[in-house]
Structures are given as structure tokens and as C-alpha cells.
Amino acid sequence: MKIELSTLKKSERLSLSLRKLFEQYSYRKFSMNRMEEYSFYAQNINFLSSKHIITFSDSDGRLMALKPDITLSIAKTASTHNEKLTKLYYIESVFRLSKEAGGFNELNQMGLECIGEITPYTVVEVVSLALKSLWQIGDEEYALDISHQGLITGLFEGMGINRGDMSVMMRFIAEKNKHDLESFAREKGVSDENTDKLLRFLSISGDLANGILELHKISDGNVVMDMAIAEIAMVANAIKSPCLRLQTSLVSDTDYYNGILFNGYVSSVPTAVITGGRYDNLLARMGKADMGGIGFAICFDAIERYMRSQIAATVPTYVYYDENVDVARVYSAAEAVTSGGGTACVCTALPDDANESNTIDLTSGNGGRR
Amino acid sequence: MLNIALPKGRLGNKVYALLDKLGYSCPELLEDNRKLVFENAASGVRYFLVKPTDVATYVERGAADVGVVGKDILREKDYDLYELMDLKFGKCRMAIAAKNGYVEDPDSVLRVATKYTNTTKRYFSSIDREIEIIELHGSIELAPILDLSDVIVDIVETGSTLRENDLSVIKEIENISARLIANKSSYRFKENEIRQLEEKIGKEI
Numbered sequence: 001m002k003i004e005l006s007t008l009k010k011s012e013r014l015s016l017s018l019r020k021l022f023e024q025y026s027y028r029k030f031s032m033n034r035m036e037e038y039s040f041y042a043q044n045i046n047f048l049s050s051k052h053i054i055t056f057s058d059s060d061g062r063l064m065a066l067k068p069d070i071t072l073s074i075a076k077t078a079s080t081h082n083e084k085l086t087k088l089y090y091i092e093s094v095f096r097l098s099k100e101a102g103g104f105n106e107l108n109q110m111g112l113e114c115i116g117e118i119t120p121y122t123v124v125e126v127v128s129l130a131l132k133s134l135w136q137i138g139d140e141e142y143a144l145d146i147s148h149q150g151l152i153t154g155l156f157e158g159m160g161i162n163r164g165d166m167s168v169m170m171r172f173i174a175e176k177n178k179h180d181l182e183s184f185a186r187e188k189g190v191s192d193e194n195t196d197k198l199l200r201f202l203s204i205s206g207d208l209a210n211g212i213l214e215l216h217k218i219s220d221g222n223v224v225m226d227m228a229i230a231e232i233a234m235v236a237n238a239i240k241s242p243c244l245r246l247q248t249s250l251v252s253d254t255d256y257y258n259g260i261l262f263n264g265y266v267s268s269v270p271t272a273v274i275t276g277g278r279y280d281n282l283l284a285r286m287g288k289a290d291m292g293g294i295g296f297a298i299c300f301d302a303i304e305r306y307m308r309s310q311i312a313a314t315v316p317t318y319v320y321y322d323e324n325v326d327v328a329r330v331y332s333a334a335e336a337v338t339s340g341g342g343t344a345c346v347c348t349a350l351p352d353d354a355n356e357s358n359t360i361d362l363t364s365g366n367g368g369r370r
Numbered sequence: 371m372l373n374i375a376l377p378k379g380r381l382g383n384k385v386y387a388l389l390d391k392l393g394y395s396c397p398e399l400l401e402d403n404r405k406l407v408f409e410n411a412a413s414g415v416r417y418f419l420v421k422p423t424d425v426a427t428y429v430e431r432g433a434a435d436v437g438v439v440g441k442d443i444l445r446e447k448d449y450d451l452y453e454l455m456d457l458k459f460g461k462c463r464m465a466i467a468a469k470n471g472y473v474e475d476p477d478s479v480l481r482v483a484t485k486y487t488n489t490t491k492r493y494f495s496s497i498d499r500e501i502e503i504i505e506l507h508g509s510i511e512l513a514p515i516l517d518l519s520d521v522i523v524d525i526v527e528t529g530s531t532l533r534e535n536d537l538s539v540i541k542e543i544e545n546i547s548a549r550l551i552a553n554k555s556s557y558r559f560k561e562n563e564i565r566q567l568e569e570k571i572g573k574e575i
Contacts, residue, residue, distance in 0.1 A: 143558045176552075179456035206561060245558070249452070267559045270432025271450060306432070 010307055011300035015091055015110055017136050018298070022089040025125060027112050030088040032073055038063040044072055047256045047282060052097040054104055066095040070111060075282055075293060078115040085116035105301075111276075113295030118278070123231070123260055123294060124238045130264055130274050130296050131241055137273065137303060139266035144274070145247035146208075146262045148232055151215065152251050154224030155201060159194045170251045173202050204248040208236045211246035231260060256282040262296070269306040274298050316345035318354045321362040333360050372415050372563050373556075375429055375437035377422035381460045381548055385438045386417070388457075392570045414563070426451065426551060435556035436564060441546045442525050446488050452552040454568055458575050460548035462527040464489060466541040469514045472521070483513030484523040493523070493543050511535045 008016075019029070038055050045051055047069070054066040067073060070092050078086060089112040098105035112129065114122050127146065134142040152173070156166045165188050172181035178199055185195040197218050204211045212233055219225035236244060250261050258281045264274030276296025283291045317337045321330045330346060337344040337360070350359065374389070376382040386399060396410040396417055409416040420428055425439040426449045436454075442464055444453060464486065474480070483504040484490045494501045504519050511531055513519040522537075525546055532538055550571065552564055 141559050145558070176452040176454055176557075178454075180453075205557075265555045265558045267555065270430065270553050270555045272554065 009304060011108060011304045014136060014298075014300070014303065018110055018133055019089070019091075021129065021132055021136065022112055025087070025129060027087045027089040030074070030090050032067075032070070032077075032090070032092065034067055034093065035064045036067055036073055038065040040076065041065055041068065041072070044256075044282070044285070046253055047072060050097045052104070054095050067092070068094055068096050070094060070109060070297065071113060071279065071293075071295060072282075074113050074295075075115065075279070075286060075288075078283070078288065078291065078293070083116065085114055085118070085122065088113050088115075108300040108304075109297050110300060111295060111297035113293065115283070115293045116291055118280075118292035118294055120231075120234055123278070124235055126276070126294050126296065127235050127244070127260065127262060128239050130262055130276055131239065131243060133296075133298055134243070134264045134266060134274060137266050137307070139268050139307065141267040142243055142265065144241075144244050144262055144264045145205075145250050146232060146235065146244055146260065147247055147250035148228035148260055149252060149254060149257045149277070150224050150228030150231075150259070151201075151248060153254055154222045154226075154228060155197070155218070157224065158222045159190065159197075161188075161190070169198070173198075174249055174251050176202060176249050178202055201248055204246060206245055208232070208244060208246045211248075212236070215246075215248075235260065252277060254281070255285070260294070264296075264298075266303075266307075269302050271302055272299075273302055315358060316343040318350060318359040319344055319346045319362065320348070320350055320354070320359055321346070322348060325362045329362060333362060371409075371411070372436065372560060372567065373418065373434045374415060375418045375420050375425045375434035377425050377438060377440075378419050379422065381422065381438070381440070382419060384459060385457070385548065388571065388574060389415075392567075392574060394567070429551050429553050432553050432555060434553070435560055436550060436552045436567065438548050439551055440525075441544075441549055442486065442489070444549060444551070445544075446486055449551075450554065452554060452557055453549050454552055454564075455550040455571060457548040457550060457571065460546075462525045462546045463539075464523065464543040464546055465526045465539045466521050466523055466543065467511075467514075467526065467532050467537045467539050468521040470536050470538050472514070472540070474520070480521065481519040482521055482523055483510055483519035485510065486523055486525075489543070490523045511537055 038053065041048065041053055050068065053068050056064055058064045070090055074088060091110045093106045094109055095104055095106055114126060131144045134144060152170060161169065168184060169181060172184065181198060181202060182195060185198055200214065201218050204214050212229055215225070215229050219229060232246065250263055252261055256279050257277050259278030261277035263272040266273055274296050278292065278294040280292045283293050319330060319333045319337065334344040334346050376385055393413060394415045395413050396408045396415055399408040399417055406419050407416065418428060418434055422440065423443055425437040426443055426447070428434040429437040430449045430451045438457065440460055480499060480501045481504060482490055482501050483506050485505065485507050487503050487505055490503060504513060506513060510522045510524045513522055514537065515535060521540065526532060526539055529539065550568065557564055
């Protein structure tokens with residue numbers, strides 16, 4: 001079967017090329033039900049980017065939800081059977097409250113997940129596939145920001161900051177908001193030396209080599225931070241791409257994420273198009289402490305919204321007929337157009353752009369092109 | 371080219387004066403005309419003049435790379451952007467005000483008139499106070515005078531409007547000032563230009 005790629009939307013072409021990419025690395029396609037019991041999401045509500053979920057009662061009275069997230073469902077059903085590592089990819093819809101739509105939206109996502117024994121190579125492979133996926137989007141510029149949850153947890157724990165204050169400070173770090181972070185730290189009695197460390201930490205972004213040097217200075221022997229820095233350096237050393245950048249403002253919920261984190265950007269889209277990371281803590285919360293997990297999702301809707309492809313405009317050939325024309329003759333004329341690769345538009349009233357060159361007039365008295 | 375969203379009005383004029391001084395000039399912006407987009411290729415800037423409440427939306431959605439907006443507006447919505455600097459001007463306070471002599475009845479639901487509904491909900495929820503919000507879009511001070519509300523939540527700069535209407539501040543909620551914000555994607559691809567802008571402003575204020 002020959003497929004005319006120019007008629008496909010950007011996200012459709014992208015999903016075809018990413019399928020090939022993921023399958024080259026032995027990921028298997030995984031399909032799932034669009035519904036899940038609501039109680040499952042209620043237990044893991046902080047994992048979700050939005051707390052709003054579409055719910056409904058099933059015929060047996062159970063409160064069900066349309067899936068707002070795919071990773072949670074994959075993590076729930078994950079079992080490695082005979083394999084040490086399960087490698088999956090999916091193309092699914094999720095249902096979320098959208099600021100843009102002002103209500104719930106069905107969003108198309110593609111993503112991949114590795115669950116089981118996560119080795120350093122697995123981490124490198126997943127990060128490199130995120131980078132390759134960004135390249136496949138085909139924008140002028142792209143960048144994959146990388147960080148590690150251990151950086152922030154090590155930093156805060158080393159300073160003895162409690163969980164409540166930590167979550168406020170994490171928000172300021174995610175906003176690159178130095179001024180409010182500084183005021184808050186002083187208000188909470190954080191020492192000048194530690195406040196300075198927090199502000200230096202927040203400012204790290206861009207070049208990986210320089211960023212890693214600066215992180216070592218801030219860590220100053222902090223074991224958790226040093227392990228995180230070593231893992232970032234391991235990924236950077238294996239992938240060696242100028243498009244892989246350090247970004248300490250990349251933070252996530254510590255209840256779920258524990259290792260490498262990454263977000264991908266392309267220059268035409270104002271928001272992250274790829275979000276991913278390591279989520280062993282999520283699996284542990286589901287009673288699967290012996291398993292690790294890492295993966296990412298690609299938001300097709302953002303790509304489609306900001307990078308609309310120019311679908312080649314098709315100029316149809318109008319097959320114009322009236323009640324006096326035999327249907328077999330109309331059918332035969334339409335088939336002649338489509339079998340030659342053209343587009344047939346069979347009509348009983350001619351549109352404004354119809355002319356002699358694009359119309360086959362079958363009405364009485366006319367036997368061919370108008 | 372750095373795309374900058376400026377709020378129309380007094381705050382925008384003040385920000386432009388600062389940026390002009392730092393080399394981000396666009397003399398056309400000072401002319402008396404109705405244009406909304408101003409560009410100066412030599413300075414590498416393009417300015418958009420937009421309604422103050424829309425600046426964050428232009429930046430969040432990437433129509434502008436950076437912008438200047440009041441903290442009151444940022445606190446109202448959950449914008450996905452970077453808040454890079456406190457510009458330390460456009461200073462005012464988000465406050466609760468009531469008619470002079472007002473005594474709160476802690477046993478009844480407090481009626482609060484405001485255009486800052488989310489900020490108001492967040493504050494009263496933090497002190498566990500039940501309220502009824504009356505959403506208004508202007509002349510908020512009128513609400514307690516006409517007994518439409520018990521109190522108002524609004525930004526207060528000098529307090530003269532309150533005084534002239536026999537109202538006064540009963541509680542300050544937070545300090546407000548102008549903030550430099552940036553789009554997250556622009557920060558990746560125009561990081562040097564944005565950091566340079568930050569540094570220059572930092573030295574000036």
C-alpha cells in the first residue's frame with residue numbers, strides 16, 4: 001500500500017517515524033483501556049499534572065474515570081514476568097482540563113516506559129531516545145534539559161530544611177525566582193551561606209560541563225548530590241550532544257520521582273513537548289519496590305498547535321451531474337479521476353471555483369470536460 | 371530579536387524608560403500613535419504594548435519572549451513561566467479594606483468584593499475563614515459603601531482612594547511589585563539575550 005505522506009498531519013507523520021525509532025530499540029507497542037477506577041487516581045492524585053478528572057458511574061456502580069495519565073496505568077499493571085526489563089511504547093489519548101480549551105480536552109500522547117531492572121545503560125538509552133524524538137519533530141532548534149531529583153533532595157536535606165518549606169522553595173526554584181527564594185530562605189532562618197548556595201543552584205542552566213563543575217562546588221561532599229551529579233555526568237558522557245543541557249530549575253514531586261529528570265523543547269513551541277524521568281518511588285508506592293521505572297511522554301497536541309504542517313492543498317476535479325445522468329456513468333467518471341491519482345468531487349451544483357479545466361460536466365448535452 | 375511584552379500605561383512607560391537607558395531603544399514607541407507593535411532591528415528588540423492583565427498570557431504562550439507584569443496578576447493564575455526578577459518598582463500592597471469603624475462578625479460568612487478571586491480564596495482558606503466572593507471588575511471601593519460586601523480585597527498604592535471613600539486597610543496580605551518574566555522555551559533558545567537583559571537591569575535597579 002502506498003501512503004501519500006504529504007496528506008498526513010505533523011503528529012501523524014511523527015508518530016509513524018517514532019514508532020520505527022522505538023521499535024529499533026526493542027520497545028513493544030502497548031494498548032490499553034481508556035477507563036480506570038477513580039479510586040486509583042485519588043490515591044495518586046499528586047502524580048497528576050491536573051487534579052481534575054472526568055468521572056462517571058459504571059453499570060455496576062463503580063466510580064470510573066477517563067484516563068488523565070498513562071504512566072500510572074502502566075506502572076500499576078507492570079510485571080516483568082520472565083524479563084528483567086519491560087520496554088513499552090504507546091500512542092494514547094488522555095483526558096485533562098485544558099487552560100487553552102477552557103474545559104476538558106482529549107490530548108494525544110505518545111511515550112515510552114521501561115519498567116524493571118533499570119541499569120545505567122537503560123537511563124542513557126531513554127534519554128537518548130528523548131533527544132532523538134526531539135530531532136524527529138523537525139524544528140529549527142531543539143534542547144533537552146536534564147536534571148536529577150537527588151540534586152534538590154540532597155541539597156535540602158543537607159541544609160536540614162523541612163518538607164513544608166522544601167515544597168515552597170522548590171516552587172521558587174522551578175520559576176527561577178531568585179528574589180522570592182531569597183526572602184523566604186531568610187524568613188525561615190536559613191544561614192547566609194546556605195541561602196547563597198540555593199541562589200547559585202537556581203542559576204545553573206545550559207552547558208553541562210560548566211554546570212557540573214558548579215554543582216560540585218555547591219555539593220561540597222554532599223553524598224546524595226554527588227551521586228546525582230555522577231549520574232548526570234554519566235549520561236552526558238555517553239550521549240555527548242550539545243543539545244543536552246543542564247537545568248536545575250527542573251524539579252518534580254519527590255514522592256514519585258527519584259532520579260534523572262528531563263524536559264524537551266523545540267523553538268516553535270512555547271511549552272515543553274517532552275516530559276520524562278525516573279519514577280521508582282511511584283512503583284514503590286504501588287508495592288513494587290523491587291522495580292525501577294523510567295520513561296517519557298511526547299505531547300502531540302502542543303506540536304500540532306504550534307507547528308501546523310502545510311498539507312498540500314488538493315484541487316479536486318468536479319464531476320457534475322443531474323437527475324438525467326445514469327449513476328453508472330457518474331461512478332465511472334469519478335473512478336477515472338481517482339485511478340489517475342486525482343481527487344474527485346461528485347456534485348449536482350457547481351462551486352464557485354469550478355471551471356473548464358477542473359470540471360467534468362455530465363449533464364444533458366455535455367459528454368466530457370466542460 | 372528579543373520580543374518584549376510591555377503593559378500599556380504608567381508601568382509600561384516606566385519599564386520602557388529603563389530599557390531605553392539600557393540600550394533596548396525603540397524611539398517609535400514614544401511617538402503619539404495607535405500602533406501596538408514597535409521594532410528596532412538595530413537594538414534587536416520588538417515591543418508589544420498589551421493590556422497589563424494580558425502580558426503573562428503573551429509570554430506564557432510564546433508570542434513574547436519576556437515581559438513585565440505586576441505580581442498581583444501572576445498570583446491570580448497558575449502561569450507556566452519563569453519569574454526572573456523583582457524590578458522593585460510599581461510597588462503596592464494587596465490588602466483587605468473595610469469602611470472605617472467596621473467590626474467583623476466572626477460568626478457570619480464574610481462577604482468579600484474583589485477582582486482578585488483566586489488570591490482572595492487562597493488567603494482566606496489559609497486562615498480557615500468562610501467567605502462569599504463578590505467578583506467585581508472596577509470601583510471595588512463602592513461595594514462596602516453600598517453594603518454589597520463587608521470588606522474588599524484590592525491593591526493599595528497610596529491609600530488615597532480608600533481615604534476619599536471613608537475606607538481603610540484592615541490587613542495587608544502581601545507586597546506587590548513589577549516582575550520580569552520569561553517564556554520557558556524562549557529561555558532555552560535565547561538564553562544569552564535574556565540573561566544579558568537580566569544582568570543589565572540588575573545593575574541598574
